[in-house]
Amino acid sequence: MFGPIFIKPLTSRNNKTGSWRITQRPKFLQKNCIACKMCFLICPEGCIEGEEKNTYHCDYDYCKGCGNCAEVCPKQDIVMVKES
Amino acid sequence: MQRKVLFAPGHTACAGCGQAIAARLVIETAGSNTIVANNTGCLEVFSSRYPESSWGVPWIHSLFENAAAVASGIELALKYLGKKENINIIAQAGDGGTADIGFQALSGMFERGHDCLAICYDNEAYMNTGVQRSGLTPFGSETTTTPAGRFSFGNPTYKKPIPEIALAHGIVYVATASIGFPQDLQRKVKKALSLKGPKYIQIHVPCPLGWRHEPSLTYRIAKLAVETGLYPLFEYENGTLTSVRKITPKPVEEYLKLQGRFKHIIGNLEEIKKIQLIADNNIKRYNLLAES
Amino acid sequence: MKKFLEGSQAVAEVVSLCKPGVIAAYPITPQTHIPEELSRMVAEGILSSQFVNVESEHSAASVVLGSTASGVRSYTASSSQGILLMSEVLFNIAGLRLPVVLTCANRAVSGPINIWNDQQDSISLRDSGWIQFYVENIQETVDFHIIAYRIAEDRRVMLPVMVCMDGYILTHGLEPVDMPTQEKIDKFLPPYKPLYKLDPENPLTLGFLGDSDYYTETRFAIQKTHQELLNLIPKIMLEFKNTFGRDYKDGLVERYYIEDAERVIVAMGSICGTIKEAVDDLRKKGKKVGLLKIITFRPFPSEQIYKALKDVAKVAVIDRAVSLGSLAPLYSEIRALFFGKKQAPKQISSFIAGLGGRDVTLDSIKGIFKKLSLNKEIKEEFLDLKPELLQEEL
Numbered sequence: 212m213f214g215p216i217f218i219k220p221l222t223s224r225n226n227k228t229g230s231w232r233i234t235q236r237p238k239f240l241q242k243n244c245i246a247c248k249m250c251f252l253i254c255p256e257g258c259i260e261g262e263e264k265n266t267y268h269c270d271y272d273y274c275k276g277c278g279n280c281a282e283v284c285p286k287q288d289i290v291m292v293k294e295s
Numbered sequence: 296m297q298r299k300v301l302f303a304p305g306h307t308a309c310a311g312c313g314q315a316i317a318a319r320l321v322i323e324t325a326g327s328n329t330i331v332a333n334n335t336g337c338l339e340v341f342s343s344r345y346p347e348s349s350w351g352v353p354w355i356h357s358l359f360e361n362a363a364a365v366a367s368g369i370e371l372a373l374k375y376l377g378k379k380e381n382i383n384i385i386a387q388a389g390d391g392g393t394a395d396i397g398f399q400a401l402s403g404m405f406e407r408g409h410d411c412l413a414i415c416y417d418n419e420a421y422m423n424t425g426v427q428r429s430g431l432t433p434f435g436s437e438t439t440t441t442p443a444g445r446f447s448f449g450n451p452t453y454k455k456p457i458p459e460i461a462l463a464h465g466i467v468y469v470a471t472a473s474i475g476f477p478q479d480l481q482r483k484v485k486k487a488l489s490l491k492g493p494k495y496i497q498i499h500v501p502c503p504l505g506w507r508h509e510p511s512l513t514y515r516i517a518k519l520a521v522e523t524g525l526y527p528l529f530e531y532e533n534g535t536l537t538s539v540r541k542i543t544p545k546p547v548e549e550y551l552k553l554q555g556r557f558k559h560i561i562g563n564l565e566e567i568k569k570i571q572l573i574a575d576n577n578i579k580r581y582n583l584l585a586e587s
Numbered sequence: 588m589k590k591f592l593e594g595s596q597a598v599a600e601v602v603s604l605c606k607p608g609v610i611a612a613y614p615i616t617p618q619t620h621i622p623e624e625l626s627r628m629v630a631e632g633i634l635s636s637q638f639v640n641v642e643s644e645h646s647a648a649s650v651v652l653g654s655t656a657s658g659v660r661s662y663t664a665s666s667s668q669g670i671l672l673m674s675e676v677l678f679n680i681a682g683l684r685l686p687v688v689l690t691c692a693n694r695a696v697s698g699p700i701n702i703w704n705d706q707q708d709s710i711s712l713r714d715s716g717w718i719q720f721y722v723e724n725i726q727e728t729v730d731f732h733i734i735a736y737r738i739a740e741d742r743r744v745m746l747p748v749m750v751c752m753d754g755y756i757l758t759h760g761l762e763p764v765d766m767p768t769q770e771k772i773d774k775f776l777p778p779y780k781p782l783y784k785l786d787p788e789n790p791l792t793l794g795f796l797g798d799s800d801y802y803t804e805t806r807f808a809i810q811k812t813h814q815e816l817l818n819l820i821p822k823i824m825l826e827f828k829n830t831f832g833r834d835y836k837d838g839l840v841e842r843y844y845i846e847d848a849e850r851v852i853v854a855m856g857s858i859c860g861t862i863k864e865a866v867d868d869l870r871k872k873g874k875k876v877g878l879l880k881i882i883t884f885r886p887f888p889s890e891q892i893y894k895a896l897k898d899v900a901k902v903a904v905i906d907r908a909v910s911l912g913s914l915a916p917l918y919s920e921i922r923a924l925f926f927g928k929k930q931a932p933k934q935i936s937s938f939i940a941g942l943g944g945r946d947v948t949l950d951s952i953k954g955i956f957k958k959l960s961l962n963k964e965i966k967e968e969f970l971d972l973k974p975e976l977l978q979e980e981l
Binding site: 328329330332333343344348351352353354364365366367368371372373374375382399400402406 | 608609611636637639640641642643645646649650651652653654655656657658659661675676679683784785786787789790791792793794795796797798800801
């Protein structure tokens with residue numbers, strides 16, 4: 212007879228915070244990317260991935276549209292576009 | 296390079312949350328052989344709401360002020376089991392949980408010499424309860440308990456020097472870091488965890504809600520805090536200053552004007568001068584000036 | 588083999604035989620002899636625990652929270668202000684379902700500051716979710732520490748246990764004690780096998796945020812476990828009897844000359860020794876008096892108390908604590924359990940006694956029995972009150 216006493220790891224994935232985006236979303240142009248990883252490092256959701264140049268992208272299921280990736284990109288290769 | 300996710304998306308931090316950025320960088324640098332004790336605060340709330348957790352490592356939250364003591368207990372248990380050598384222990388808290396209510400437990404952990412890393416996510420007020428002043432709220436900042444008014448220019452006191460106080464305990468490693476310099480932050484976490492004994496890292500993490508800035512400016516504001524000299528990045532190993540981030544100082548106004556919490560000061564030269572003096576003193580004290 | 592031991596020394600010895608991996612301590616009178624003795628055992632290699640001197644009781648409780656959550660049997664002890672400083676952590680330990688065992692050296696609560704015995708400290712924590720045992724003498728103190736670990740760590744329970752022993756009277760008193768052998772304790776108390784723990788191999792999240800959709804169920808689960816404990820404790824006591832030879836019956840209450848009694852005192856802790864002496868004296872004179880000793884206060888054994896007292900005409904409840912602004916704590920619960928019952932004592936009187944170390948003498952106890960023979964229920968009496976002290980103006 213127990214109440215819930217622990218949570219299994221990494222289960223927050225069930226919560227799709229992409230629905231939080233209201234006005235804008237990042238667009239990864241994948242043209243001038245130098246794979247500096249800054250967008251990956253700075254994303255508060257940890258929902259940006261990529262390896263080589265011009266492969267970085269984000270998971271819109273979780274992206275809240277904060278825009279720090281576009282702000283941090285030294286090549287302006289990420290731009291914020293209107294949420295469709 | 297296969298990245299091991301240890302802080303999963305789907306957490307409920309505000310868009311642009313600086314603490315979420317730092318928490319992920321810390322845990323993914325520390326790696327999966329890590330146990331975390333977390334004080335009460337935003338991070339605990341937005342990452343552990345039943346039935347969903349963002350954590351990919353063993354993680355425990357007990358109370359607002361006791362993570363350092365809980366971590367001490369975890370360390371003793373692992374020692375008893377003969378398992379301490381391979382496992383990192385992190386005790387983490389916000390600025391209130393570190394500098395105010397959790398300070399006694401933290402000091403006890405330092406003094407007893409537990410092999411734990413204490414992390415302070417410094418967003419400079421009690422954000423989880425609605426932006427009240429803490430011991431790490433900077434001078435002049437408006438919070439909900441240090442409002443600007445006819446007789447007030449916001450918070451009348453200066454940041455409590457927790458890194459220096461930690462240092463005075465004679466612990467092996469003390470550093471400040473910022474999400475404005477993520478690689479530097481990762482390097483410091485790695486360095487700290489390579490040393491045996493108590494460690495302290497204080498990380499500057501802007502809070503869009505509490506600081507009243509655009510969520511997209513979290514990174515830029517964190518960087519400006521360092522570049523103005525208001526948040527010096529330094530590193531002490533065994534009591535010796537081993538590194539500082541050199542800067543070509545920008546005027547503090549560039550940092551202040553992006554944030555609603557300093558709105559009442561913008562245009563008031565006398566008050567800005569007082570804040571510039573804090574930066575100037577930091578620059579002198581830590582020798583931050585880059586050689587031109 | 589009997590040894591002549593101070594209560595605190597006996598506690599330290601039995602705790603060491605239970606082999607906790609982590610012991611955290613912060614000193615407070617009259618608990619100090621317990622951690623002192625344990626630290627000596629560790630220093631001399633008699634005990635291989637991690638012993639840590641922390642900077643407050645709050646951290647002592649937090650350390651054992653962390654170590655128990657890591658899967659290691661742990662121990663701490665406190666008293667009075669110390670246990671109240673711990674209180675926030677104690678609620679949390681129960682909420683996290685961690686089987687910590689704590690000794691409370693019962694002492695009065697400030698102010699005025701008073702280092703002597705009553706039970707205000709642990710009684711104030713009755714709602715924390717902890718199981719509470721109140722022991723009468725040093726032998727019981729020893730035995731109930733073994734029982735405490737066994738019950739706390741039972742997978743059907745997973746709740747912390749507080750063994751409440753009267754400060755000075757038991758912590759500093761000396762009695763002959765039958766200290767159980769390591770072999771017997773090992774047989775009765777297997778090594779702790781946690782249900783869940785902090786482990787990188789299985790990275791669980793403990794101490795989560797439980798909002799209005801989930802919080803109620805966590806409370807209900809603890810409540811239900813306490814109710815089930817009323818059936819489980821007697822079973823474990825039977826096992827205890829079979830292993831160690833001492834019989835605490837159901838382990839919930841002790842009935843002393845209750846069967847034909849017309850007047851019964853209900854009490855907890857060391858005062859029961861004095862009451863038994865009074866009962867013995869009065870029985871010799873043919874008076875039908877008795878004692879109902881409450882051993883387990885949490886969970887509260889209402890059914891057992893009901894059965895013991897339903898045919899008793901006159902009952903007096905002695906509290907060594909006050910619920911300032913209301914009825915005495917034990918008294919109010921005993922009154923409540925008779926509400927709406929056809930069979931019930933005609934009178935249930937309340938006596939508040941032995942506060943802040945005031946001696947409760949044999950004569951005072953006999954005086955209570957005498958008052959019970961009058962046909963008047965006493966709603967509240969502070970035993971041996973000194974009215975002259977109340978005359979002074981502020």
